[in-house]
Amino acid sequence: MANPPTKPAAGRAGMKKELPEHFKAYRHVWVYVEVERGRVHPVSWELMGEGRKLADKLGVELAAVVLGAKSPELKQVVRQTYHYGADICYICEDATLAEYRNQPYTRALTDLVNTHKPEILLLGATTLGRDLAGSVATTLKTGLTADSTELDVDDEKSLAATRPTFGGTLLCTIHTLNFRPQMATVRPRVMAMPEPDTTRSGRMVWHTLGMNEADIVTKVLDFVADAASNKANLAYADIVVAGGMGLQNPQNFELVKRLAATLGGEYGCSRPVVQKGWMPAERQIGQTGNTIRPKLYIAAGISGAIQHRVGVEGSDLIVAINTDPNAKIFEFAHLGIVADALTVLPALTDAFARRLGVRALAS
Amino acid sequence: MHIVVCIKQVPDSAQIRVHPVTNTIMRQGVPTIINPYDLFALEEAMRLRDEFGGRVTVLCMGPPMAEDALRRALGLGADQAVLITDRRFAGSDTLATSFALATALETLGKEHPIDIVFTGKQTIDGDTAQVGPGIACRLELNQLTYVAAIDSLDKAKGEIVARRRAEGGVQVLKSKLPCLITMLEGANTLRRGSVQDMLRAARAKVTVWSAEDAGVGDLLKCGLRGSPTVVKKVFAPQPREEPAEMVAVEGKTPAQIGDAILDLVFARQPKLEAELTA
Amino acid sequence: MAEHFDAIVVGAGPSGNAAAYTMAKAGLSVLQIDRGEYPGSKNVQGAILYADALERVIPDFREDAPLERHVVEQRMWFLDETSHTGAHYRSDDFNEAKPNRYTILRAPFDKWFSSKVREAGAILICETTVTELVKDARGRVIGVLTDREGGAIYADIVVLGEGVNGLIGQRAGLRPELKPAHVALAVKETHFLPEETVRERFNLQGEEDGVVIEVFGGVSSGMVGTGFLYTNRESISIGVGCLISDFAETRIPPYELLDRFKAHPSVAPLLKGSEMKEYVAHLIPEGGYNAIPRLTGDGWAIIGDAGQFVNAVHREGSNLAMTTGRLVGETVVQLKAEGKPCTDANLKLYRDKLAGSFVMKDLKKYRKVPALLEKNKHLLTAYPNAMSQALQSMLRVDGASKREKEGQALAALKKNRGSWAGVATDMFKLARAWR
């Protein structure tokens, strides 16, 4: 959506519900399973969980799409797709798919779509997923709803993808009525991780790509993995402690880090904190930062703007510390403390340390 | 070299207001800015121009007032500005937007062949990151998204080496011109144009193209009609049904408050206590 | 090559815009420089626009200027802690074809005015701060330096419309530093309300009718200052302003003063359910006639708030700003036509035009008011309090005779002011200052 209209469009050509004849054959829900260097991005399993629900509602099958170079790991991934709910797994093994590149991946996925005709195609809104989804949707000339936060099918069996719009001020529900497949991307951690069922199995469908390395313009010279040590893994942390502008200066973020360390969790912050240069961008939580889904989220001195809210709403338990009893964060927190974060954070650190039998870590 | 940067004028969305009664967006009086991510693209384009020569054209699709954004880009140092504006573009989704922009780029390229098209990583209002890939796909440009740095450019060979942010690391990619690059934030620091840049921008004429001027033949591919996606509903997020349980703090010492919070946390998340103390 | 213009105008507020427009319209090459992201981005006003001053610059401004409401009713309120005494004047005569006063929002208004200036041919550069005036060996101003690279830009005249605390004039020694007793600090909020609610609350019939309320008394907590509340199309502007010297003395934070004002039982219902959209603070020059600095020199002239051209008693500022801007513009146009340089001597024409206009006449008339109020702060509290007590006692039917009540009222007045002699002195001083 480049420019969502302020009002739902009604009574225009695009709203006609009659699907063109040649699209009527499009059936089943597909999830693109993102494999890089043998690892599946967890967002793909989250999407499988969601895709399963949609497929069941529609009474159709769920398929996974796996692309990559031939390897034992890839075979393992295929098996896993069944565990996470796939009835079918489309697999395309090709040497040109060893590392992600737009050109061969776009080709593989569009060919698969054109051959097997899915009605819904879901991808993770990762750097890979967004790169791929944009070209595939444009090649197929179909609709794509980016960064959805909720997926459903309506009474007319049309995909209803809800996403924040206008910088998250509002939410809107988007449909692709007259084109197939209906495409959507979903950010990591927006959907819950399903439990795998290792007894499940399914069918495998092979696809050959038929591309030569010589046809592909872009070459991967190197891959520099992020140093695991300093890379925050906020999205998948069980406990997250974050601070906002209410902490007043960069030094006070030590209080946040200390509490996070005591709990064995990650620390994060709101966007203005990043803009001030008090924390690196990878620590930002919210619409334009990380979406988190921890068991416990403690927000100190964060007002709870909608852009922050959409990134934390999936947390099991939100504890907010804010001096302003009218702060927006209390509208979606589970526990609220109207007090100075600068005194509550150390007190909480001490309390946890005592209860957990560990000493508060010095900075 | 001819480098084109696609910039979008967006509402400064921190200040967007929603009408409390009708729940519609009130754009009136909301200040507009150049999409912040596009500024990184613009700076990178100007850096390449300064090094390799040539010119930077800024291209925008939007309402007539988007001319302000283009003029601002000229003040920052761009050489030429083109606005494509037409009522028939209204309501474009990403597919229709990339169609209009790609067509305009083709038209621009007829005068001076384009070597690189830059876009921002994403916009802050549409926020899809799809327009860039859409343009690349339509124009069959080599697509380099989420670029954090351009390592080298060999003009003679038409080769470019760039660092692309991927999941879990950075890909170093070698590709060929012409290409499309979507630029990551923080990749550079925006310059401040000189007094001369500002004067030139103030005097410059922004080229304004209608759909026809831009070379759009098939109007069915533009605007609402060219957009496969349909917005069915716009709504404000609902407050949580259950209000937050407020922890009493009055007259308590910090230590007591800490313990009180802890009790409530563990009461609600007994599993967590078990995990933590395990 | 260095750029040269007929005139450089510093500032794109009402004064700078009027000056630039007048000169550009007459065909001069004009460069206007503003430090804001766009014209009006940092400018603050109540705001009431007085049509006459703008009409003399752009006669058909009503056709496309972003005007909020035209004023059909003026209220004057005297506040004490719990009540207000007021005079309201509403007249259908204000519903004329070309209304005399409008409420406006400065950001869109300044943007519109600036677009007119550019249409007239002036060149505008924003996000650029003039840092220094460039002088030649003989001390004549010949151009400006900015905070951008690229050196100086030259002009025959530099017009300073830089607003109340513009530092360029001060730094160049053209005007003295502001005295705390000569500037008020005003804080203002814009509160959003649906259009229908604004109309209902203020009993407005026509779509564009508007009300302004000027507030005296308790609102300033004993300081020299006033409050205001203006209706816009779908918002309300509310603010208070007091002298900087008083804020310093009483140590009342300005926003707290505004909070008290908003919570006043007469004001709170008007804002109920509104959503705060904007909070701004800005200075207002209130030194009046006696604080006006030297206005011209070789190659420079001062206009608008930078020249202290504000009539604090009548809350007029933008109209004086536009008038002074227009008059400087007309002067430069005339000098150019006659082939005369913009020397201090030749710019006497501007000073003369000013002296003949309402600007100087009005400021002169009230020249004693600022000092009077500064030295007699009780004027703003004692009388409103006494009046309120008197009225309350009159209106309460409680068995006391009306004569007794008159006595109580007079006693209240005396008590509030301290002595009858004090009351008499006040009356005398006020009469003299207003004469």
Ligand SMILES: Cc1cc2nc3c(=O)[nH]c(=O)nc-3n(C[C@H](O)[C@H](O)[C@H](O)COP(=O)(O)OP(=O)(O)OC[C@H]3O[C@@H](n4cnc5c(N)ncnc54)[C@H](O)[C@@H]3O)c2cc1C
């Ligand atoms: C397009 C767009 C995208 C955005 N994306 C994001 C995003 O991804 N993530 C994000 O977080 N924001 C994002 N924002 C910004 C967002 O709108 C808010 O501005 C931001 O979240 C506010 O951060 P904050 O709560 O830390 O600061 P503030 O809004 O300044 O709030 C500070 C809070 O601290 C409280 N406080 C003050 N002192 C204390 C104290 N001693 N103890 C306790 N509490 C105290 C105050 O009451 C206040 O509620 C985005 C904005 C836009 C326009």
Ligand SMILES: Cc1cc2nc3c(=O)[nH]c(=O)nc-3n(C[C@H](O)[C@H](O)[C@H](O)COP(=O)(O)OP(=O)(O)OC[C@H]3O[C@@H](n4cnc5c(N)ncnc54)[C@H](O)[C@@H]3O)c2cc1C
């Ligand atoms: C709260 C409040 C309420 C008011 N209400 C009213 C009212 O109802 N009616 C009324 O008529 N008047 C009112 N006034 C007064 C009125 O706002 C001013 O008199 C008027 O704005 C003065 O215009 P100006 O052009 O002189 O200055 P300004 O409007 O202050 O403009 C000065 C401009 O110069 C720019 N600038 C300053 N320094 C530099 C520099 N070095 N380089 C580049 N640019 C620079 C600034 O960015 C600014 O745009 C009110 C004022 C306030 C604060």
Ligand SMILES: Nc1ncnc2c1ncn2[C@@H]1O[C@H](COP(=O)(O)O)[C@@H](O)[C@H]1O
């Ligand atoms: N209307 C537009 N005009 C010019 N460029 C645009 C427009 N819309 C999007 N873009 C470009 O495409 C990028 C991605 O936009 P989006 O897909 O909306 O997130 C932006 O950063 C811009 O560079």
